Amino acid sequence: MTSLYLRRQTPEQRTELIRNLHQSQNNVCFICEEPIDLAIHKDALDIDHIIPISVSGKDDPSNFALTHASCNRAKQASNLEVARTLCRLDKIRSSLASENRGPNLADILAIHGGAKHNLNFSRQGDRIRFACPELGSNQITDLPIYTDELSGFGYFFTKLPIAYLHHDDKINPRAIGQNISKLIQEFYLKRPQLHPSLGWIHTADGEPSTVRIFDGQHKAAAQILLGVRSLPVRVFINPDIDILLKTNFNAGTSLRQVAFDKSVQRHLGNTVYVQRVERYQAEHNLAEDHFGFSESDLVKYFRGESREVKKYILDAVRDTITYHPDNKLKEYVDLGGRNTERPLSYSTIEKTFYSFFIYQDVLDTPLDFRLDEEENPREHEKEQILQLMNIIAEEIFVGRFDPDIGTLRIENRIQKGEVLPLEHIRAFRMSKEEVVYNWLKYVEQIIKNYFIMQGRPIQEEKLFHYKFPQPLWDRIRVFIRNLSNLPIWVNNELSQTVFGGKQNYAFWQAIFETGKSPQGVRVLAEPLDLMKMIQE
Ligand SMILES: [Zn+2]
Incomplete structure (x- = not known):
């Protein structure tokens, strides 16, 4: 802002101008519309052009606005009316962050x-x-x-x-x-x-x-x-x-005309899936509660769009888990609010939980196959992924991760000597995608090993279709608890190195397998020993 007009003013004239603007703006900042107190904010005020002079705004009081200095510096548009509009939108956005969604x-x-x-x-x-x-x-x-x-x-x-x-x-x-x-x-x-x-x-x-x-x-x-x-x-x-x-x-999806949040796209896929099921029933004269047809029947019937129907089927599985009312992990997943309060991104959930544990092909068994006996494979899959998420939520996040502290610049704050609760730091670090990816792989291995030790043949890609007995669940919980008790998660000295930036999957794989980073820095006292990690 270069204003000849303002530069020529005496301090008294400037004070007078501020007082006039303050009054004509009803005592609020032009940009954020929050109160300006002429005594309290005295040294933190800006006078700026509403329409910038670079686009032929006038350099006189008719085009001046009074703002908090910080608002003027952080404004998202040079035109102050636009900046004010964007600020209003930001307020709506932050008011919805607690609902884990953005404005519509x-x-x-x-x-x-x-x-x-x-x-x-x-x-x-x-x-x-x-x-x-x-x-x-x-x-x-x-x-x-x-x-x-x-x-x-x-x-x-x-x-x-x-x-x-x-x-x-x-x-x-x-x-x-x-x-x-x-x-x-x-x-x-x-x-x-x-x-x-x-x-x-x-x-x-x-x-x-x-x-x-x-x-x-x-x-x-x-x-x-x-x-x-x-x-x-x-x-x-x-x-x-x-x-x-x-x-x-x-x-x-295919047209990429709009940028959907992934979780929202899945939700829409689920809605289309439900419609397809209803259409299948209607066009086969089946009752609304008749589900004696399979996922592959659906894909075959909607022949011209079989690839899409397969997508809808998998979206429905994901969406059901994500938004399940009993999902305790959901609170810690950013579903599109773009906020810095939640440690897990939805994309991490997709690349780990859903890509590891959801069977990626369609099933030949009817949708209601052994539903009454509670032995339906897709239902097992959804319920057990949910149960796994809940164990993780209970062991790592609930009552430990503090949304008020959030995720913004955590490592920077640690490096500057700020003291944050250890359980918060642990939850934050264990949520990094490359970290989750690797420790969830071990959970997968523990499940497979369990079935092998029982002498039960299993199809690995349908792991979650088999009902997990209670001792296996206990084992998974113990593993996660032991893992979360490793000292690395709360070691401040690792802030600059291991936790300093985003690493790839192989980086953490090396740490868990050898105890050292790929650069040879010792991070764990010893390599992870799965046998030890499943013992209380
Ligand atoms: Zn302001």
């Missing part, structure tokens, strides 16, 4: 008076009519219905007040990404894009319809955050929801 259009609508009402549509031939009486407008809008040349769906274009727009979190479960900030800046600079969002309604006689937005939530949210209160929408009438779901699934 529903959150933005909720705080701006959106998603309040439904609409009564009247359809006559190729016209559709409605009014917005809740907003005091009884004038009837009468619009033509078009037919989508490719999908055959009927639709109309309109512009609706946000009070009538709702977010569809079933078809579009993803959160708003960080990239929205660029979109907000583009819109602010008056550069139009393909603004209309895609929505859908179900119309039935006399029933009010909810207009649900299922695509274009970033553009919709960006407009709302910039103060727009009526949005253009292309509304499909009674579309096939299955097709919309699949379209959105592909947008995140």
Whole structure:
């Protein structure tokens, strides 16, 4: 910020200017909208141009804003109105961090008076009519219905007040990404894009319809955050929801049009899986509770998309475990909130637990195979992975990892001499992907060894399909407890070396197998001895 105007001011004039701005801004910072106290913040205030002079903003008080100095330094856009909008979004984001998710259009609508009402549509031939009486407008809008040349769906274009727009979190479960900030800046600079969002309604006689937005939530949210209160929408009438779901699934996978959080993509895959099962039942005249067909039957039946159906099946397994109400580890997994409170990333969970322990092919046994006897292989798999996660949660995380301390710069803080609880440091270090990868491999080995010692032949890739007896569970718990008691996890001297940066899988493999890092630095007193590690 170079301001000739400000440089020419006397200290008294500057104080006067600050006082005036403070008053006209209702005593809050222009960027963060939190209070400014002229006494307390006296030496920590900035005056800046709202519109930067580099883009022809004026260098006079009409274009000045008062901010906390730190807010001005940390601002995410040079234009202060944009910076303020982004700051608002950050606040929504952090308010949702405790729910382990990022904001979506529903959150933005909720705080701006959106998603309040439904609409009564009247359809006559190729016209559709409605009014917005809740907003005091009884004038009837009468619009033509078009037919989508490719999908055959009927639709109309309109512009609706946000009070009538709702977010569809079933078809579009993803959160708003960080990239929205660029979109907000583009819109602010008056550069139009393909603004209309895609929505859908179900119309039935006399029933009010909810207009649900299922695509274009970033553009919709960006407009709302910039103060727009009526949005253009292309509304499909009674579309096939299955097709919309699949379209959105592909947008995140094969088309890569959007960056989905992995966990959200899995959730969507699960939703499509459920739809496929229902369609299979309906098209075979089976009852809703009939599950006497197998995963491979599904893949065969939906022949044109067998690869996708296989994906949906595995997504459903992952999703069920991830979001299971009894999953104690979930609390410690970042599912897309992008926060620094949780030690495990969802991607780590996929690359270790799910890739090691979920059978990656489809099963020939019926979905309800021996379900009543509680001997169904997929159910065993899900339940036992869940049980393993819970043991790990209990032994390493619950009551030990402190979300208030979080994960941000832990090693730096240790190096600077900050004293952190040892159990927190241990949980943090044991959660690193390359570390989990290696110790979970040992858990796998312990399970295999157990069955071999019992003389039971097993298929290794279906390890979790076999029911684990209690002594095996005890053994796993003892191993994890002994592992967590190794002194390395709480050794501050290893902060700069072993735990200093991200290592690869082989680095930790070497440490566990030899006691030394690949560079020959001794880390463990001796190599891991699995026989010892399973003894109390
Ligand atoms: Zn501020």
